[in-house]
Each structure stands twice: as C-alpha cells, then as structure tokens.
Amino acid sequence: MTERKKPVGQPDKRRAIVAGALTLFARDGYTRASQDAIAAAAGVSNRTIYNHFTDKADLFQTVIQDSTKRVADTMVDLIDRHLGKVVDLEQDLIDFGLAWLGVLTSDLAPHFALIRQINAEAEHIPPAALALWQETGPGRTRSALAERLRRLAERGELRITDSRRAAGHLMLLVSADNLTDRAELHDPDALRAMVTAGVRAFLHGYATTDGPPVTAPAHPKGPEAG
Template sequence: MTPAAAPRTTPENAPTGRPGKRAAIDCAARTVFGREGYSRASVDAIAAEAGVSKRTIYNHHQDKEHLFRAVVQQSSQAVAEHQEELIDRHLGDPGTDLAAALTALGHALAVPQTDFESHFALVRVIFAEAPYLPPHVLESWRGTGPGRVRARLAERLGGLVKAGVLRDRVAPETLALQFTQLVTSEVYERSFHGALPLAEDETTALVESGVAAFLALHGPAS
C-alpha cells in the first residue's frame, strides 16, 4: 500500500526552532517566487510571508539566488521521488497489459499533482524567466527533477525491451524521451504546466493518442 503523503509545510504549521525557521523560510520562498516570479520577488516579501526577519533568511541562505536554487532543488527532488514511484508502480511488471500500463502512467504523470502545486508554480517561473536565471540554477532543476525522472523511465522501459515487450529499436533514453514527448508534453503545454488544468476527457484523449503512437513505433510486432 502506498504510504500517505506527508502534510505540506506552511509557515503557520512549521516546527519551531532553527530547523522550523528554515522550513518556514523555504515554504514562504516557494509561495512568493511562485506568485511573483524570480525577478519581482524580494527577500523582504519572503521574510514577511515566513514571519521572520530578513537577517534570519540571510543566516540560512547567502542571497536570493541561492534561496531560489535551494527551494527549486528541494521541491524538484520531492516531485521526482513521487514520479519515480509512479513509474515503478505502473511499469514494474512486464506481464501486465502494456497499453493499459503506459496509459495509466501517462495519465498519472500528466494530470495536475495537487500535492505539489507550489513546485509547478516554480516550474512556470523557470520557463517564463529562463533567460534571466543563472545557468547553474536551470541545470540544478533539470538534473534533480526532469532528468532524474527520465532516467528512471529509461531504466524501466529498457527493462521492457529486455523482456521482449518493447522492440529494441532505439536506446532506452530515446524511448523515455519519445514517451514523454508523445504522451505527456502536449498536456503540459495546453495546461501551462497545470495552471489551467484540462478537462478529464481532453487529457484522456491526449494520453491515449500518445500511447497509441508510442506503441506503433516501439510495441511488439503483431
């Protein structure tokens, strides 16, 4: 049975003491950055949201850039762990109905993940302000988030190739890239990464169409 998700930390329910202040600061930073963007967000606004002094923030983080990178990395890791669990759950058994498993996984990855709303607000900031963000911040997000998830997907799809469930036509990394492009990318694009969630039937149609295209390319020969 999947363990229940831990309650989300907010400035109001964060524990007290130094670790509690750090949690409150990081939570407030996600909120403010997600709401105002990187360029417009100020350390003063984050301090007010967290209920701490500006100096307290600087005691934990060197500057705004380091704070943004830290909260992006934290939330990316949490989302990556969740999505890796979804991949393992749906693709862990080569004997299952492949089309059904891929469709279930695509839907699980594509629909808005409400436990991580603040993270996807940060993702929208990254896409909107990418030209103005330090390159190492972008690489940190890519490595700890999408890159990590795609690596797990490649691992599982490679296992399906070895089991003879998928055809051995391209490298596992390419399989993972094509699955993402065909099955989930259009949902992300149309919903603006969850900002404007799609109707259930539209999401289902996009996912099923993408899975059909993926299997036409890589499914077992009939």
C-alpha cells in the same frame, strides 16, 4: 558560484522560508520575487533569511533542490509502480500517463508553476540552480523511465535502440502541453483521451507488434484531445 551558507537557527524557520520562497518564486518568478515579500510570506524578518541563506540566489537554489527532489521522488515512484510489472502494455502505459499528469494538480503543483517561471526567464536564473534542476529533476526521472522501457525492450515488448530518447518521446506524448487548455487537467475524459492518443502514438513507433489505430476516443464535448 554562490558560496552556500551553513544553516543556523531553528529548522522550522528554515522550512518556512523555503516554503514561502517557493510560493513567491512560483507566482512572480526569480527576478520579480523580492526578499521583503518572501520574508512576509514566511512570517520571518529579512535578518532571519540572512541567517540561513547568503542571498536570493542561494535561497532560490535551495528551493529548487528541495522542490525538485520531492517531485522526482514522486515521479520515480510512479514509474516503478506502473511499469515495474507490466501485464497489459497499452493499459499500463495509459494508467502511468494519467498518474503522471495527476501530479500536476496535486499538492506538488507549485513546483510546476515554478518550472514555468524558470522556462520563461532562464537567462536570469543562476546557472547553478538550472544545472541542479536538470540533474536532480528531469534528468533523474528520464533515466528511471528509460530503464523501465529498456527492460520492456529486453522482454520483447518494445523495439528500442535508445531508451533515453524513447523515454523523452513518451513523456512528451503524455505531456500536459498537448492539452488545448490547462483547465482540461481537471477533466478526466479529456485527460484520458489525450493520454490514450499519446500512448498509442508511442506504441505505433516502438511496439514490436502492430497496436490499435492511433486515434483517441471522442471527447464528450466534441473535439478530440491530443
């Protein structure tokens, strides 16, 4: 495991390096992003990077930690906001799903481009960085969602024996991977159709009473999303 270097120098320089590295890692991936390009993107010299980070693996791990924490904080806040006080289970889950997908096109979008790069070249990513991402990102958000679903089950609104598995199912069902084209992330009608279908499928399996038919509203352009 790479020994972490203690930060030295100006905090603004360090933040600039991390921001520049996120841009490059998200665009080019871990293996293709060169330190020269990262230095140029951050507006610093290679020597300045070495003043703050031991090597590229150390920098990458810092980028993952910083980016993942910001996204996880946002996701946990969405979970608490939409599922902390449920009034209409189906509608609240749909609103949550739409807000969840909205993060993908927010100013946090570079993080998700980075994750796609990580998935594409996982065998080349430092294991410590992968473990950190799983623990502080997907692991943390799934646990938070599982806890909210567990509470709904205690209230008798859901029928759940494994809340973490149920959380995984809900995340998959409202995932952007269910869109036929990522451009549909910017199409409110397509998103609502897909999320509605996903939530109804989830409730079909987990609701304590029979919900509405597991069908999506017709996409305005013709085919259904989801």
